[in-house]
Amino acid sequence: MTGNSVQSDRFDVLVVGGGMIGSALALGLARQGWSTALVDGMPAAELLSPVETAGQVDDFEPRVSAISLASQQLLEALGAWRHVQGGRHCAYRGMTVWDAEGTGRIHFDAAELHTDALGTIVENRSIVRALYTELANSDVALFDAVQVRGWKPETGIELEDGRTLGATLVVGADGGQSRLRQWAGLATREWDYNQQAIVCTVRTRQPHQYTAWQCFSTTGPLAFLPLLNEAGDAHFCSIVWSQDTVEARRLMALDAETFRAELERAIEQQLGPIETVSRRFAFPLRQRHAKDYVTAGLALVGDAAHTIHPLAGQGANLGYGDVAALLDELGRARRLVLSPADQAVLGRYQRRRKGENLSMMAAMEGFKQLFARDELPFRWLRNTGMRWLDNLAPLKNRVAAEAMGIKR
Numbered sequence: 001m002t003g004n005s006v007q008s009d010r011f012d013v014l015v016v017g018g019g020m021i022g023s024a025l026a027l028g029l030a031r032q033g034w035s036t037a038l039v040d041g042m043p044a045a046e047l048l049s050p051v052e053t054a055g056q057v058d059d060f061e062p063r064v065s066a067i068s069l070a071s072q073q074l075l076e077a078l079g080a081w082r083h084v085q086g087g088r089h090c091a092y093r094g095m096t097v098w099d100a101e102g103t104g105r106i107h108f109d110a111a112e113l114h115t116d117a118l119g120t121i122v123e124n125r126s127i128v129r130a131l132y133t134e135l136a137n138s139d140v141a142l143f144d145a146v147q148v149r150g151w152k153p154e155t156g157i158e159l160e161d162g163r164t165l166g167a168t169l170v171v172g173a174d175g176g177q178s179r180l181r182q183w184a185g186l187a188t189r190e191w192d193y194n195q196q197a198i199v200c201t202v203r204t205r206q207p208h209q210y211t212a213w214q215c216f217s218t219t220g221p222l223a224f225l226p227l228l229n230e231a232g233d234a235h236f237c238s239i240v241w242s243q244d245t246v247e248a249r250r251l252m253a254l255d256a257e258t259f260r261a262e263l264e265r266a267i268e269q270q271l272g273p274i275e276t277v278s279r280r281f282a283f284p285l286r287q288r289h290a291k292d293y294v295t296a297g298l299a300l301v302g303d304a305a306h307t308i309h310p311l312a313g314q315g316a317n318l319g320y321g322d323v324a325a326l327l328d329e330l331g332r333a334r335r336l337v338l339s340p341a342d343q344a345v346l347g348r349y350q351r352r353r354k355g356e357n358l359s360m361m362a363a364m365e366g367f368k369q370l371f372a373r374d375e376l377p378f379r380w381l382r383n384t385g386m387r388w389l390d391n392l393a394p395l396k397n398r399v400a401a402e403a404m405g406i407k408r
């Protein structure tokens with residue numbers, strides 16, 4: 001155990017998984033006064049260590065997230081956002097989406113929504129580091145560099161080093177392959193997209209104009225997400241190129257120069273020639289949704305409860321929505337002197353989140369299907385729909401506000 005001195009091995013709440021989602025939840029729970037533990041397999045010292053960087057393409061982490069305004073507000077309330085702002089991040093003011101097979105194009109502008117930015121692109125490790133910086137000054141008992149190898153409601157959490165930790169409520173924030181979900185017997189609905197997301201970082205000849213660029217083709221979407229290095233150089237973008245598995249494998253096997261040229265063609269040179277491309281990584285894409293998020297003594301949050309196609313960059317934002325709702329319900333439980341595992345409390349959390357997560361997942365699925373079809377009626381619908389929406393300010397702004405996580 002690192003960090004904070006805790007005498008007990010029994011807690012009100014124990015969070016398994018200290019990624020972007022679990023570490024935020026643990027921090028919020030400790031601030032509410034619950035005795036809270038967080039367990040993660042990664043060493044905290046590694047997560048906290050600053051990144052040596054010259055600010056070039058290979059210095060950026062390939063995994064980044066488009067953090068919505070609602071998620072930013074949660075991270076602000078937890079005191080972690082100021083650490084994000086102290087590091088590399090890029091607030092984007094515009095988003096341009098277009099159909100590679102047609103003429104449909106739509107542009108979202110922060111100014112039309114009377115806001116400074118539509119969201120902020122942040123490397124995932126920067127968010128985790130910001131949260132761990134706050135955790136180090138909190139009352140959370142951090143068990144790092146140790147895997148959880150079992151859970152039973154009667155005995156609690158079993159660590160790989162033989163220790164057992166008890167808790168009234170255990171929260172599974174252990175990612176898409178959640179073992180907690182499996183041990184609790186919580187079934188999922190899932191399907192393979194037969195796609196992989198290729199991620200890397202590029203430097204382009206023209207600056208990104210603080211805009212997220214996204215081009216849809218029938219084989220999948222390609223996103224250029226704006227980044228800034230320490231010197232404020234606005235020519236870097238993080239790429240998420242989702243492609244059918246066979247095509248993704250072909251792209252991954254290309255030599256660097258051929259890949260660079262194909263990427264430049266696919267984005268239709270929106271930002272001029274691509275000058276440099278970093279190493280590439282590929283993530284298989286799978287949609288997954290737990291049929292229940294809660295059972296006696298256990299709740300799921302983040303990717304452990306749902307994984308979604310990255311085409312609209314909403315996975316982590318949905319996870320932060322779970323964190324906000326669970327904190328809200330457990331805060332109320334504390335005021336009413338209820339157990340954190342009270343069934344009515346957990347039931348309310350599930351009701352609040354399941355509908356919202358499902359509707360976002362359904363919208364992404366519909367969007368993906370619409371762009372996957374090459375037949376004329378679908379192309380007509382895409383192009384006419386995009387042009388129509390682009391000219392219809394109230395509806396367009398509502399779509400943007402929904403993606404930003406703000407209610408209008």
Ligand SMILES: Cc1cc2nc3c(=O)[nH]c(=O)nc-3n(C[C@H](O)[C@H](O)[C@H](O)COP(=O)(O)OP(=O)(O)OC[C@H]3O[C@@H](n4cnc5c(N)ncnc54)[C@H](O)[C@@H]3O)c2cc1C
Nearest residue numbers: 017019020021041065066148175302303313314315316317
């Ligand atoms: C290509 C791609 C692009 C994406 N882009 C965006 C985006 O732009 N915006 C967005 O909102 N989302 C995006 N997402 C989704 C986002 O990355 C995820 O939703 C988010 O990382 C989930 O965080 P998490 O904390 O729930 O899970 P994870 O990040 O998977 O964290 C799980 C943690 O649990 C720990 N753990 C697991 N098992 C154990 C165990 N047995 N014992 C101890 N510790 C354990 C792990 O060490 C890890 O730290 C993207 C996803 C992909 C694949």
